[in-house]
Amino acid sequence: xxxxxxxxxxxxxVETARHYNSNNRSQDVRCLYLMPDGRRCAAGRxxxxxxxxxxxxxxxxxxxxxxxxxxxxxxxxxxxxxxxLMADEGGMALVRSIQGLHDxxxxxxxxxxxxxxxxxxxxxxxxxxxxxxxxxxxxxAP
Numbered sequence: 001x002x003x004x005x006x007x008x009x010x011x012x013x014v015e016t017a018r019h020y021n022s023n024n025r026s027q028d029v030r031c032l033y034l035m036p037d038g039r040r041c042a043a044g045r046x047x048x049x050x051x052x053x054x055x056x057x058x059x060x061x062x063x064x065x066x067x068x069x070x071x072x073x074x075x076x077x078x079x080x081x082x083x084x085l086m087a088d089e090g091g092m093a094l095v096r097s098i099q100g101l102h103d104x105x106x107x108x109x110x111x112x113x114x115x116x117x118x119x120x121x122x123x124x125x126x127x128x129x130x131x132x133x134x135x136x137x138x139x140x141a142p
Contacts, residue, residue, distance in 0.1 A: 001090025001129055008085055009094050010135040013125065016042050016098055017139040021112035033062070042102040043095060046086075051077025094129045101125065113140065 001009065020042075033044030033052045043062060044052050054077055055062040066074040075083045085091035100121075101107055107118035119140060126136040 001094055002088050003130070005085055005088055005091050006130055006132075008082075009091065009129055010131050012046070012082070012085065012095070013098060013122075013131060014135060014138045016045070016102065017113065017122070019045065020102060020108065042099045046078050046082040046095070048077060048079055090129070094125070097125045097128070 033047065033055045034040055040047075040052065044055070047055065047062075051062075054065060058065055058068075062077070065077065069077070071087075075087055078086050082095075085095055101118070104117070104121070106116075107114055107121050109118075113119055113122065122136060122139050125131070126133075126139070131139075
């Protein structure tokens with residue numbers, strides 16, 4: 001991942017963990033980016049409303065949309081703030097990892113990240129993508 005994107009990646013990690021530590025996660029269901037009650041998965045929270053609708057109508061495969069829409073069209077389905085991450089292959093890999101953190105039920109308890117699987121996954125993401133120890137601690141904080 002482009003080193004210049006690390007602060008944005010760290011922000012995404014902290015924001016995602018804080019949001020789901022508030023018991024907002026759609027657990028163990030195929031949410032297709034948007035739940036009936038309006039909650040969104042990790043990737044869905046990064047998208048525009050139109051982007052969520054397009055991804056949901058595409059059976060939940062935002063990455064297939066990347067091929068269908070081309071680079072600029074694909075980036076346009078994300079909120080402007082997150083587009084630099086999605087424009088970078090390493091950034092997109094990080095987003096997939098954070099989505100994976102969200103998707104796996106054993107990574108979470110009703111109170112937030114699980115002490116075993118969730119914590120291990122966060123540490124692995126941090127190590128893989130060069131997130132600072134301070135940010136990893138923020139992600140792990142309840």
